[in-house]
Amino acid sequence: MAVCISVIAKENYPLYIRSVPTQSELKFHYTVHTSLDVVEEKISAAGKAMADQRELYLGLLYPTEDYKVYGYVTNSKVKFVIVVDSSNTSLRDNEIRSMFRKLHNSFTDVMCNPFYNPGDPVQSKAFDSMVSGMMVQVS
Amino acid sequence: MKDMADEVLFDFLHMEMVSHVYKEQQSSKGELDSKDRAVCVSILEGMGFRVGQGLIERMTRDSPSFKDELDMMKFICKDFWTQVFRKQIDNLRTNHQGTYVLQDNKFALLAQLSSGKQYLEDAPKYLAYSCGLVRGALSNLGLESVVTAEVSLMPSCKFQVVIQKL
Numbered sequence: 001m002a003v004c005i006s007v008i009a010k011e012n013y014p015l016y017i018r019s020v021p022t023q024s025e026l027k028f029h030y031t032v033h034t035s036l037d038v039v040e041e042k043i044s045a046a047g048k049a050m051a052d053q054r055e056l057y058l059g060l061l062y063p064t065e066d067y068k069v070y071g072y073v074t075n076s077k078v079k080f081v082i083v084v085d086s087s088n089t090s091l092r093d094n095e096i097r098s099m100f101r102k103l104h105n106s107f108t109d110v111m112c113n114p115f116y117n118p119g120d121p122v123q124s125k126a127f128d129s130m131v132s133g134m135m136v137q138v139s
Numbered sequence: 140m141k142d143m144a145d146e147v148l149f150d151f152l153h154m155e156m157v158s159h160v161y162k163e164q165q166s167s168k169g170e171l172d173s174k175d176r177a178v179c180v181s182i183l184e185g186m187g188f189r190v191g192q193g194l195i196e197r198m199t200r201d202s203p204s205f206k207d208e209l210d211m212m213k214f215i216c217k218d219f220w221t222q223v224f225r226k227q228i229d230n231l232r233t234n235h236q237g238t239y240v241l242q243d244n245k246f247a248l249l250a251q252l253s254s255g256k257q258y259l260e261d262a263p264k265y266l267a268y269s270c271g272l273v274r275g276a277l278s279n280l281g282l283e284s285v286v287t288a289e290v291s292l293m294p295s296c297k298f299q300v301v302i303q304k305l
Contacts, residue, residue, distance in 0.1 A: 010281065055203060075199035076192075076279040108200055112193040118279075 001136040002082045002099065003067060004028040007107060007122060010077035012036055016122040019083075020136045032081050035061050035069045039079055042071070056104075057097055072100040078107065085136070099134055106130045146225065153248055157183065157264050180267045187271020192279040194272070198222060199280075208302060211280050212239050219276060224248075237302040241273075242295065249294040262290040266298075273298060 004019035019028040038061040058071035063086065072080045080103050082096065110116055110124045160182050164175045171179075198219060205211045216228035220243075230242035248265050252258050266288040274286045283303040290296045 073204075074196070075202065075204060076196055077281055104200060108196045111196040114189070118189075118192055 002084050002134050003136055004032065004081075004083040005103070005131050005134065006032045006081045007103070008032070008036065008079040008081065009119060010079075011119075015078070015120075016127070016131075018128075018131055018135070028083060031064075031067075031069060031083055035071060035081050036079070038062055038069075039071045039073065039081075043073060057100060059093075070096050070100075072104070074104060074107075080104070080107075102130060102134070150248065150251065153265070153268060156186070156268065161264065180263070183264070183267035184271035184274070187268040187273075188275035188278070191272040191275025191277075194219070194223070195276045195279040205280065208237075208282065209233070211277065211282065212241075212300070215273060215276060216241060223272065237304060239300045239302075241298040241300065243298075244295040246294050246296045249290070249296060253293045255293060257293070259290060259293065262293060262296070263288070266290070266296060270298065273300060277302075 003021070004017070006017035007015045009015050014029075014032070017029060017032065019025050039058060042058050042061075056072055056074060058073060061069040061071045061081075063069075067083050067086050070082045070084070072082075074080075080100055082099060082103075084096075106124075106127045107122075110122055110127055111118065113124065116122075116124070160179045161171070164179050165171055199214075202214075202218075205214065212231065212233070216231050220226065220228050224243075224247040226243075226245070226247070228241045229244045230240075232240045232242075246266075246269075248269060249262060252262070252265070270286040270288050274284055277284045277286075277300070285301045285303065286298060288296055288298045
């Protein structure tokens with residue numbers, strides 16, 4: 001269960017960002033922003049390595065004492081960043097991968113919507129409800 | 140299911156799109172001058188651009204990242220062309236400096252028009268959308284480009300892609 005999920009365009013501005021505890025929203029925005037540097041580093045490192053298969057899933061970007069940040073980049077250079085609570089250690093790699101898979105599928109649907117202009121903030125209700133399903137429930 | 144007629148659906152839609160755009164421009168004046176024709180071509184190209192972006196998002200969902208420009212062009216020639224036009228590009232040439240020529244010897248959208256020199260002057264109208272498609276696809280992969288098409292003998296045509304270096 002994620003604490004914050006965000007979609008970042010290839011020009012590095014946020015298309016969609018949503019976090020759970022609304023009081024520390026700014027902190028999560030800042031975390032996502034700083035994680036972009038790590039994402040760029042990973043993309044360029046993979047490019048130089050000239051590997052045959054370059055994965056879209058970037059894995060754990062960096063851990064802090066409170067939470068962990070995971071990244072994923074699509075072929076159209078759109079980045080997804082998920083922040084999860086560190087105390088929630090039961091989350092395995094496969095679960096994070098499946099969360100990114102769902103995000104990518106939903107984002108592809110948004111992209112193919114003729115009423116959506118690439119570069120605009122994502123306002124699709126279907127995307128919102130999919131993201132809500134992945135976030136920590138706050139009563 | 141080879142005997143389903145779903146392949147022609149897009150062919151018909153495309154023909155109607157072209158005829159509709161030209162009729163719209165013509166309704167205000169009697170004859171189309173070259174400026175109006177340029178507007179029609181850019182409307183069709185714009186449509187193709189947006190569709191190309193969406194298609195690429197869907198098609199590259201599961202494939203790994205592309206190594207370089209040539210890799211992306213090969214993807215356009217093989218997978219992308221197969222998905223959209225049900226065949227691959229027959230010939231890809233490059234000068235390794237950002238210019239690529241994609242040759243399709245039996246282009247799906249021109250195949251029904253003629254197989255020789257007939258209707259050659261009308262062919263560019265039917266290529267505008269596909270140029271936009273390629274440009275949109277490349278744009279979403281991160282390459283800005285200028286795509287033009289030329290026809291000398293139907294139904295074969297050549298798409299010239301010039302990658303804009305920033």
